[in-house]
Amino acid sequence: MAQIRLWGLDGEQLRHIAESIETGTFYTVVDKIFPFASTPEALDYVETGRAKGKVVGKVSA
Numbered sequence: 001m002a003q004i005r006l007w008g009l010d011g012e013q014l015r016h017i018a019e020s021i022e023t024g025t026f027y028t029v030v031d032k033i034f035p036f037a038s039t040p041e042a043l044d045y046v047e048t049g050r051a052k053g054k055v056v057g058k059v060s061a
């Protein structure tokens with residue numbers, strides 16, 4: 001199993017996260033998906049501070 005380190009969270013916060021994952025109410029908000037070739041544009045977008053979720057770089061197989 002992969003080891004995950006979370007700094008700055010107390011036990012209660014970790015229990016809440018674990019419960020949310022177990023009940024299926026934990027989710028990630030994806031703001032935009034950029035093709036890998038557009039990585040510079042994706043980084044520019046992140047630096048604007050307008051992203052309202054995760055910005056993803058898609059790698060095609």
